[in-house]
Amino acid sequence: xxxxxxxxxxxxxxxxxxxxxxxxxxxxxxxxxxxxxxxxxxxxxxxxxxxxxxxxxxxxxxxxxxxxxxxxxxxxxxxxxxxxxxxxxxxxxxxxxxxxxxxxxxxxxxxxxxxxxxxxxxxxxxxxxxxxxxxxxxxxxxxxxxxxxxxxxxxxxxxxxxxxxxxxxxxxxxxxxxxxxxxxxxxxxxxxxxxxxxxxxxxxxxxxxxxxxxxxxxxxxxxxxxxxxxxxxxxxxxxxxxxxxxxxxxxxxxxxxxxxxxxxxxxxxxxxxxxxxxxxxxxxxxxxxxxxxxxxxxxxxxxxxxxxxxxxxxxxxxxxxxxxxxxxxxxxxxxxxxxxxxxxxxxxxxxxxxxxxxxxxxxxxxxxxxxxxxxxxxxxxxxxxxxxxxxxxxxxxxxxxxxxxxxxxxxxxxxxxxxxxxxxxxxxxxxxxxxxx
Amino acid sequence: xxxxxxxxxxxxxxxxxxxxxxxxxxxxxxxxxxxxxxxxxxxxxxxxxxxxxxxxxxxxxxxxxxxxxxxxxxxxxxxxxxxxxxxxxxxxxxxxxxxxxxxxxxxxxxxxxxxxxxxxxxxxxxxxxxxxxxxxxxxxxxxxxxxxxxxxxxxxxxxxxxxxxxxxxxxxxxxxxxxxxxxxxxxxxxxxxxxxxxxxxxxxxxxxxxxxxxxxxxxxxxxxxxxxxxxxxxxxxxxxxxxxxxxxxxxxxxxxxxxxxxxxxxxxxxxxxxxxxxxxxxxxxxxxxxxxxxxxxxxxxxxxxxx
Ligand SMILES: Nc1ncnc2c1ncn2[C@@H]1O[C@H](COP(=O)(O)OP(=O)(O)OP(=O)(O)O)[C@@H](O)[C@H]1O
Ligand SMILES: [Mg+2]
Numbered sequence: 001x002x003x004x005x006x007x008x009x010x011x012x013x014x015x016x017x018x019x020x021x022x023x024x025x026x027x028x029x030x031x032x033x034x035x036x037x038x039x040x041x042x043x044x045x046x047x048x049x050x051x052x053x054x055x056x057x058x059x060x061x062x063x064x065x066x067x068x069x070x071x072x073x074x075x076x077x078x079x080x081x082x083x084x085x086x087x088x089x090x091x092x093x094x095x096x097x098x099x100x101x102x103x104x105x106x107x108x109x110x111x112x113x114x115x116x117x118x119x120x121x122x123x124x125x126x127x128x129x130x131x132x133x134x135x136x137x138x139x140x141x142x143x144x145x146x147x148x149x150x151x152x153x154x155x156x157x158x159x160x161x162x163x164x165x166x167x168x169x170x171x172x173x174x175x176x177x178x179x180x181x182x183x184x185x186x187x188x189x190x191x192x193x194x195x196x197x198x199x200x201x202x203x204x205x206x207x208x209x210x211x212x213x214x215x216x217x218x219x220x221x222x223x224x225x226x227x228x229x230x231x232x233x234x235x236x237x238x239x240x241x242x243x244x245x246x247x248x249x250x251x252x253x254x255x256x257x258x259x260x261x262x263x264x265x266x267x268x269x270x271x272x273x274x275x276x277x278x279x280x281x282x283x284x285x286x287x288x289x290x291x292x293x294x295x296x297x298x299x300x301x302x303x304x305x306x307x308x309x310x311x312x313x314x315x316x317x318x319x320x321x322x323x324x325x326x327x328x329x330x331x332x333x334x335x336x337x338x339x340x341x342x343x344x345x346x347x348x349x350x351x352x353x354x355x356x357x358x359x360x361x362x363x364x365x366x367x368x369x370x371x372x373x374x375x376x377x378x379x380x381x382x383x384x385x386x387x388x389x390x391x392x393x394x395x396x397x398x399x400x401x402x403x404x405x406x407x408x409x410x411x412x413x414x415x416x417x418x419x420x421x422x423x424x425x426x427x428x429x430x431x432x433x434x435x436x437x
Numbered sequence: 438x439x440x441x442x443x444x445x446x447x448x449x450x451x452x453x454x455x456x457x458x459x460x461x462x463x464x465x466x467x468x469x470x471x472x473x474x475x476x477x478x479x480x481x482x483x484x485x486x487x488x489x490x491x492x493x494x495x496x497x498x499x500x501x502x503x504x505x506x507x508x509x510x511x512x513x514x515x516x517x518x519x520x521x522x523x524x525x526x527x528x529x530x531x532x533x534x535x536x537x538x539x540x541x542x543x544x545x546x547x548x549x550x551x552x553x554x555x556x557x558x559x560x561x562x563x564x565x566x567x568x569x570x571x572x573x574x575x576x577x578x579x580x581x582x583x584x585x586x587x588x589x590x591x592x593x594x595x596x597x598x599x600x601x602x603x604x605x606x607x608x609x610x611x612x613x614x615x616x617x618x619x620x621x622x623x624x625x626x627x628x629x630x631x632x633x634x635x636x637x638x639x640x641x642x643x644x645x646x647x648x649x650x651x652x653x654x655x656x657x658x659x660x661x662x663x664x665x666x667x668x669x670x671x672x673x674x675x676x677x678x679x680x681x682x683x684x685x686x687x688x689x690x691x692x693x694x695x696x697x698x699x700x701x702x703x704x705x706x707x708x709x710x711x712x713x714x715x716x717x718x719x720x721x722x723x724x725x726x727x728x729x730x731x732x733x734x735x736x737x738x739x740x741x742x743x744x
Contacts, residue, residue: 013525
């Protein structure tokens with residue numbers, strides 16, 4: 001009852017500042033932007049043509065007169081498949097060059113240009129490894145300024161469209177050929193970069209700004225009295241205010257993440273529930289930073305100082321985690337190298353290996369210690385990226401992105417973070433209760 | 438049983454002693470006025486009783502419980518001085534918030550809030566943001582939030598501050614009505630005339646010390662001083678009056694007569710009748726509360742006159 005009353009009060013405050021509305025609008029625009037991205041499956045012809053188009057442009061831009069040019073001809077889907085990832089194909093890759101000598105060089109050498117059967121095969125193996133039963137043969141007898149390589153394929157290993165190349169269209173109308181990739185990868189990139197790295201940070205930032213005023217406003221002279229004479233304990237009041245801010249960001253996060261999830265599902269057909277893990281992860285992340293903001297608010301009564309120090313805390317958490325992670329990665333690589341060098345010999349007992357960065361060992365130990373005891377902002381970040389990756393990528397792709405390295409358990413990450421929140425809030429409550437007036 | 442009771446209450450702000458051992462008691466159903474110059478410690482006393490500030494020493498009880506208990510606060514209303522209601526509230530929503538915090542059920546709030554807003558005459562601004570209220574309107578709203586939940590004890594810190602004369606009278610009437618309904622009102626005010634009119638008892642603080650306490654009649658009584666006037670042209674036989682043991686002094690077109698201890702004014706009246714003089718005006722002279730206050734301010738207190 002009182003909780004709801006305080007909550008409603010906070011809600012009024014947030015709405016009155018117009019920041020809340022601005023935030024909802026911003027979230028809406030963000031979702032709309034993600035919704036504006038559509039994905040069109042590329043036919044094999046289109047895919048090659050786009051690639052060749054870029055190469056042709058680069059070759060011409062190389063400035064050589066008579067630069068070779070690439071093209072696709074006699075393209076056929078021999079089984080008449082409805083979707084490109086079920087097709088059997090036949091096509092000619094054609095390289096033309098006014099100077100036959102240059103063309104011969106290209107045929108012979110290890111040129112990346114697909115002027116010979118092996119070069120074309122290499123290209124297909126790279127970009128179209130999922131086309132099976134490939135035959136690649138050079139068709140002789142054409143004009144000397146032309147190299148013609150015939151490709152036929154039967155069947156694909158692509159079981160579903162998400163593994164096929166798609167071309168995104170941004171803002172409902174602007175094709176973005178530079179972002180051509182498998183649908184899976186495109187969705188992964190949208191979720192990882194657009195949502196998790198940009199969207200979530202903006203959300204946290206605005207969350208911090210909007211909620212930072214709650215406590216200092218409560219403590220304003222002339223206002224405080226009105227609240228603290230009510231039959232409610234001060235700690236209770238403060239915790240309610242905290243939960244109010246948290247709820248506010250939780251709702252905003254749910255709106256944004258949920259909206260993006262639905263929109264991606266509709267647009268790309270990728271419904272990965274793991275993506276929704278972002279909601280609790282971001283909320284917990286905010287809960288840590290907001291606890292700092294509340295404590296500073298109680299101590300200084302200043303929204304501005306609360307914002308600045310909360311941002312600083314956020315930055316430090318990230319930095320400590322980031323540096324620690326970097327060191328850990330380098331250490332792992334070193335260990336591998338050392339193992340390889342040592343072979344079967346038992347390792348020489350030479351004490352701790354020297355630091356990779358020339359840092360004094362205490363820095364490394366210190367950083368490690370810090371990231372162990374501090375709230376796990378960085379771990380949460382990593383968990384978020386992994387949730388996103390697990391949702392869309394295949395097991396091999398996850399492996400390739402090095403997303404399987406061991407992480408601290410959820411229990412540890414959440415436990416340490418929640419303990420910090422309790423500590424910070426406990427301090428804030430203590431200060432609020434003992435403050436005179 | 439006293440509703441409000443302080444025992445040798447002390448409060449230091451650092452080296453500044455805001456209250457230096459104040460003991461007072463307020464009975465249920467009284468309108469109690471606390472007077473004192475700026476900085477005398479009036480607000481500090483209220484804040485301690487409400488648990489906003491902690492005392493340095495001594496005791497303070499409210500409704501029989503140590504001051505500041507959450508459960509006690511439910512039965513108390515408070516209008517702070519210099520209040521700043523959150524500007525994002527409207528009159529209605531502020532009262533709704535306040536009453537809800539005091540546990541008034543929703544249905545009652547719906548019914549009571551419009552009534553209350555009419556009572557303090559800001560019904561027309563019910564759904565206007567407080568940001569747009571004038572000073573007097575805010576003050577009226579403040580009074581409304583202090584009494585809406587029907588508290589047993591109501592603390593009003595300068596309730597008429599910024600309110601126009603009509604509004605001030607309305608507030609006085611409101612206080613009288615509250616007393617009639619059995620509420621206890623504790624009032625801080627600088628408007629002595631007002632206090633004189635509505636308060637049953639008055640205390641005067643000076644520099645954190647209680648220097649006067651009593652009913653308004655007690656404080657303003659000046660035993661044995663009378664003003665008298667005779668019919669035009671007639672002269673008081675001053676020497677005769679002095680012989681009876683009274684002090685006499687000319688005051689305007691009349692005289693002031695001071696009685697010796699234990700005497701009444703009757704001998705003077707008889708003397709005038711015997712002399713055939715016609716008495717036109719005879720009143721016992723009371724000090725106004727303002728006189729008392731000024732005297733106290735000038736340092737003529739009962740206690741602590743040595744400071
Ligand atoms: N929070 C505080 N910190 C330090 N000193 C304070 C504080 N509050 C009050 N004081 C001091 O305590 C003394 C009493 O203040 P208080 O507000 O109780 O006076 P008051 O009688 O209500 O005065 P006024 O008529 O001006 O409202 C003053 O000297 C004031 O400066
Ligand atoms: Mg005051």
